Amino acid sequence: MDFSEGSALEIVERLCSAYGVTTQKALAKCLGVPAANVSNWVQRDSVPGSAFVKCALDTGNDLRWLTTGKLANAKFNSLSALPNGKGLYDEITSNGGKAVLHRIMDAYGFTLQKQLCELFGISSGTVSTWIRRNYFPGDLVVTCALDTGVPLQWLATGKGKISGQSKMSSDINIIKKKNLIAGALEEGGEWQVELSFLQAKPSSPIFVSSNTGSWLIDTDITSISNGRWLLGIDGKYDIYDVAILPNKKISVTTPSFNFICASNEVSVAGKVFFSLTYNF
Template identity: 45%
Template sequence: MSKRTIDAVAALERILVVYGFKQQKDLAEHIGIHGNNVSSWLARNTIPSSVFLECHLDTGADIHWLMYGEFANASCEGRKHKLRGKALLDLILESGGKAVLRRMLDAYGFTTQKELGDLLEISSATISTWIRRDFFPGDIVVACALDTGVSLEWLATGKGAPLVGSSDTHVANYSVLKKFSIISGSLDESGEWICDKSLTESLPASCGFVEKISSSWIVDFGQTNLGNGRWLISIDGIHDVYNIARIPGNKIQVVGDAGEFQCLVTDIVCVGKVRKTVEDN
């Protein structure tokens, strides 16, 4: 991670040039802030990371060039997004908390918050505060994008492909599934899962990746007609994966980690069929 100091005056000039603005007030109006805020950036020799991030997503300009003035041939080929200005910034800020943390963990290949905290020299309490307050850590997100090479658009908003240049043949060999985590019985969306395309070639688009402690599954959420096999189900709102066997009388035999029991099909909610299982040894 880079710890270099940004020249706020020069960086602001680059931002204005990329947008085609002549005055600071034009930028302030564009991102929905008071003009005095821009002046205060220069007084403190700092520009919020979210401003660099928004400019990059707005214009396509290379973020390293925006921040440090390097790579003079930075791309400004035009916006790839329908949203601009305040609407785009709102989308970025709404992507904070647990969602953006999950994407950063995936980008670094980490499995725990502690690993991320150790790398960034940030306390676990600070990271927990991001989650609790649904906070978007703009400076950390920018650093993560520069550090790992993942798409800043995906890292900041969850939109688009995680890997930069997704039209390349190399990237075409990967699949991206929506990821869910089972925590205390709650099934929560937690980012995206990237895998070799061979793992999903025969699977429908309705599949997602579900993880719980040491086990993970690829689940077809489009299949809810309960039959024999392994299924993700909800019992009184508590989610888990069970082996199911149909028995006469519209009943099922349910076998899970905590034991087994019988019940009526109507006593449970079928969430999806498990298509593949991944377990730690």
């Protein structure tokens, strides 16, 4: 079952990096396996799924990064509530057999063991052996976590919430991206983000990026008020800080200049919800 990318040596190096160790012997100690096991993985060019599971839960490193080396959409979260080292390894392996297989079936929404066998191309006899021996199928757990988005902690140990990292989470938003170049808003693809940290959410958001920063804009808000805005002036767009003045005047400010004009002399494209600035 091939869910990883790169050679076993590259994967072992990522596992070492996750644990903060530099030798295969030290990695073996972290994983709770004999030192010869790691050497054999490299020689056979195959790393077992249980190593990825333990490392991800032990260190909080993203499972997709550990298996593929890719950082896109990676999440690095602390899982300090779990035991570590041998304690974590014992907890994972003690959750094998029927219990972990049922969690995998629940993650896929299967009701029959046959469906699981067909999906992974394994025989019912193999699954029966796993149940009888209380075996922990690390490769299946890793594949299921990457395939469904169900939390690895829950799949491996039965702890935590099944919906914690679901790919279908309503907190994951796909937002249209615009690149602000020389006053023009050009198509920039899409931006994926979790907006659960916001107390209020924009109703019609776009993500605008330039060489000076990035901004989440709500294009439904067009009645100008004090704050930061995406404005068009003579057909050229930029981000401005606005202050309302008497007689329907506004003060428009950027880091390099300031001017006063009538509010109807600017085109309001949306209100800035939050700003991301570069520190270089």
